[in-house]
Amino acid sequence: MDLSAITAMLPDHRKAQLADAVDRLEAGVAAGLVRNQDFTKAKEMVNWCVVDAVEAFLKTGPQGRDGGSNWWLAAYDADALIHSSDVHNLPAILRRSRKHGGLPEYVGFIEAALMPLHGLLQAAKPLIVKRGDANAPPPPKTPAQLAREAAQMTCQCCGGLYLANLGTVAHHGYRRPGQGWQTASCAGAKKLPFEVSRDCLGNLITGLKSWEASAVADRKAVEDDVKPIVLRYKDPADPVDSWGKRPVRSLEVTSTTFAEAWAEKTDIFKSYGWTDFGHLKAKDLADKDRAIAGVRREIKEQQARFDGWKRTHRWDAAADGWKTICERAA
Known part of the structure; x- marks a missing residue:
């Protein structure tokens, strides 16, 4: 109009x-x-x-x-x-x-x-x-939104689409599969887009494999009762801060120290349902198994991206932007 x-x-x-x-x-x-x-x-x-x-x-x-x-x-x-x-x-x-x-x-x-x-x-x-209509398709995108999406490129690490009009992928966070924890900055932020390089992705895969090996060793140590289980809790006796919250404390227990810890903090242990060390150990091992399975899935997916990578863009200094590489030039 x-x-x-x-x-x-x-x-x-x-x-x-x-x-x-x-x-x-x-x-x-x-x-x-x-x-x-x-x-x-x-x-x-x-x-x-x-x-x-x-x-x-x-x-x-x-x-x-x-x-x-x-x-x-x-x-x-x-x-x-x-x-x-x-x-x-x-x-x-x-x-x-x-x-x-x-x-x-x-x-x-x-x-x-x-x-x-x-x-x-x-x-x-x-x-x-109206909002809440289950049969409603997604809202249409405006020309401005479509133009922005067309200008986006792929992050090497998380695979998300972000603007890279200055030569590197814009800053963004990263949510890790499996554990679900999130970082304020993705390893692929401020790096070359996936359409141009896979170097950052290779470094990420190496780091994930290192984390997996460490997690597997840590799990075995807990299973063999060589390493303690870490329990985190809030003590009602602690004063609250300016936000009305109490600090989170941690306590390490093993099969041999559980009884002593129970006697010292019976009320807290009861409030959290920590009545049996075997149950606590099984839960801790299950949590570690989920985390290890999650990072293994991520390694598999990222390795597939790494192996199937092909460069599709180059920086055009004259146009001050990314250009698609022609099939003949590739």
Whole structure:
């Protein structure tokens, strides 16, 4: 939609907001689906922009300059609805403005700048899908979202898609499979994308294999009762901090020290259900097995990515961006 007629009357921050609202609605109409929240926000923004644009037009437009405040009053006196902020009322406002007979420029402004927005909202209204509708497909993507996705490249380590328009993958975090713990920075962040290199991925695989070997040795030590089990707990006797939380304490126990620890902290052990060392050991070993199985799956998946890697892009200094490598050049 050409928004030039209305954006000429809007401040800069409104121009960007209106363009985004229109993009989302047009994408939804094209896909046959408009999320209720997108429609509500878009309608609100369109209403605000209509108010700002009409006010600017009446103050600075041709008739505003020529007729001054008297023309403003004449237009307002013709019908108070001429200044309505509800886009739904635009057809009625247009009819009354035409009937007035002395507002040709204002009529033209409504037709060129405002009525297309009314038409877009009318087209989107029957396509609204409310949140929670199980049959609703995913929301349509705007042209801006599609353009951003097209510019994204793959992280070597986590496989996620991120912008790499400065030569390296943008900073992002990483969630490890199996254990589920998360790091604030992925090993592939600020490195070359997977379409260009696999060096960082190779280093990650080496690190994962090292972690696996260490975890297997640690599990065996616990199973053989050579290494203690670490129990973490909060003691109700400890004071709370400024956030109302107590510190987390840790306690190491083995089959030979469990009875002594139980006698010393019976109430805490009972509150956590730590009544039997054999049960605690079995649970600890099961947790370690899940972590080891998770990292082994990750090693397998990452090794497959590493083995099947093929370079597909190169940096084009002239274009200051990534370019696809032609089949013949590859």
